[in-house]
Amino acid sequence: MATEYGQGYGHGLGHPEHGFPEHGERRHRMPAVLRAPFAARTWREFGYVLLGLPISIMLFVYAVTMVSLGAGLLVTFLGVPVLAAALAGCRGFAALERVRARALLHLDVGDPEPLRTRSGGFMAWVGAVLKSGTSWRSVLYAVLHFPWAVFSFSVAVSLWTYGWALLTYPLWFWVFPVWAGQDGLQLFGDETHSIYLDNPFEITVTALVGLVFTLATPWIIRALTTVDRVMVHGLLGPSQLATRVVELESDRGVVVDTAAADLRRIERDLHDGAQARLVALAMDLGLAKEKLTEDPQAAARMVDEAHGEVKTALQELRDLARGIHPAVLTDRGLDAALSAVASRCTVPVEVQVDLEQRPVPAIEGIAYFTVSELLQNISKHARATWASVDVWRVENRLMLQVVDNGVGGADVSAGSGLAGLAERLDAVDGILVVDSPQGGPTRVTAELPWRTV
Structure with a gap:
């Protein structure tokens, strides 16, 4: 076996679930809860949520309009190509969503299986689009992601905005008495009395509440984008059946290559080992046969040597057979x-x-x-x-x-x-x-x- 020792384990099969550190993992002295509001991952995920709303609106409107139009026109011949165009457009949006997930969520989701058409032509393409499960999963994603995008956008933007606003309130509360004509941020007010956050204690409490919001929001955003990860991976990635087919095709290639390598090894061992030894043995026995009448003692020595060669050849054949299957x-x-x-x-x-x-x-x-x-x-x-x-x-x-x-x-x-x-x-x-x-x-x-x- 040709494995090298002494090269280090840093590129081995370490995996978190086996207790090994991930490649590039860094240790931080500051707790994760304090780093989270400034972490690049938080801002990438927040950007994903912000972009999700306009994209989901366009995708939802396109999917519902085109699919409804195509379904309504199915009574005529035009309905089939219109429905195919709707599904193809949803596949295009799905490709955009996979790119967005890779860039902002670092979600490594593979592209689904391509369209398979038995022959060229427009109608063959239409049939392939309509029969593709990927196309219909893209439509399902368009419908399901819209309400979720609205919810996640509202929650993330509200918490993020209020958190930073309250946290920095001591820096800008002076705006109210100077420009708004009131003592501070109004917490409550009716016809009889009003409550303003204007004294040092109230300002401090407001900042502390904002700190709690600011520290908690990154984890809430992470939980929201976890749902997006599940939706992208489950609906826009390759199906389990297609993934399994690819794995089996790859495994079949490995098995074929391994079998071919084993056959080459067996052929090489036979050619260089037992076969060469048996050829030499046949030549020695031929010489011994010629010397049998002229020099019986020399012939006997040659036969004795040939007997040793036979034992060696048999041992090599046993070792070879043991290597194939003991x-x-x-x-x-x-x-x-x-x-x-x-x-x-x-x-x-x-x-x-x-x-x-x-x-x-x-x-x-x-x-x-x-x-x-x-x-x-x-x-x-x-x-x-x-x-x-x-x-x-x-x-x-x-x-x-x-x-x-x-x-x-x-x-x-x-x-x-x-x-x-x-x-x-x-x-x-x-x-x-x-x-x-x-x-x-x-x-x-x-x-x-x-x-x-």
């Missing part, structure tokens, strides 16, 4: 097969397999070769003195964990080794997580789907 795995399962692999590792390995039943042969084989490659990696690169292999089941997942006390620094982004292993696991909906800080220890955890025979 018989012990088929006959006795993962526990015995992994124990056999561990016995060939250059460091002591403790194997613990806790499985009440065996998974399907395909998953069992992938688990075996995953552990085999990881142990081979430990033998070649880790400079460890011990290692452990644990296999267990958690609900519908088969869990593998290989730990060693080596130098660490395993890098899954090196382009080979662990990266190739991660691609193989991903082809069957598996996951590879690497925790390998400099100086060790290295902990590699793999998840595979649990499927029984």
Whole structure:
């Protein structure tokens, strides 16, 4: 296995849900609640809410008008192209919304599947637009987002405006007695009496209330834009079916490439190993046959050497067969097969397999070769003195964990080794997580789907 050790873990498979820090995460001394009103994220999200209202108004008016017009004209031939144009326009607005979400919300939502037409022509395009689920989801987004945009705009602008206005009231309350002819900001007033915020205590309380509003508004805006994220991702992104089809197509390519690479490896091992040895053996036996009558002792020595070559060739063929699929795995399962692999590792390995039943042969084989490659990696690169292999089941997942006390620094982004292993696991909906800080220890955890025979 060609994984490099000593390169650092900074580009590995760290993920917050696994307890690893995100790339570029910074530590701040000031609490987040105090930073929020000045954070770039807050102003980006506030800008998203501000732009959302005019865009949603245009989108809502366009969608309702055009769809209603197209539906009303369905009694004639014109209704079909008008309805298709309405859906196409909504798809265009949807593309704009995805760009806006990427720029202001940093929401990485993929583009939906393109229109698929079996033949060219205007009517083929009309049919593709009308049959596309993406088109109708765009219309649904136009209808649902309008009332939400009105609500989020009203809440965000009101809270943001009142918060900053009240917070800065001590700086501008003098405007009222100088220019408005009253003591301060009027809190209450009727025909008999009025209450103004004009003394130091009331001004201080007003500023404190504004501070509360100012500190709370960024989190309220964040909650409002969370709904927008859900709507954009759910209605304007690719459908789950389309995403799954793309994943399966990618996984199929990985499986095909892996199978082709394995076949090339087997062919190379046969050509360079057992085949070459058998060719040399045939030549030696031919020479021994010629010398059998002239020099029996020399012929006997050559036959003895050929016998040794036969043993070596048989061992190479056994190793090759074990590399394709070991018989012990088929006959006795993962526990015995992994124990056999561990016995060939250059460091002591403790194997613990806790499985009440065996998974399907395909998953069992992938688990075996995953552990085999990881142990081979430990033998070649880790400079460890011990290692452990644990296999267990958690609900519908088969869990593998290989730990060693080596130098660490395993890098899954090196382009080979662990990266190739991660691609193989991903082809069957598996996951590879690497925790390998400099100086060790290295902990590699793999998840595979649990499927029984």
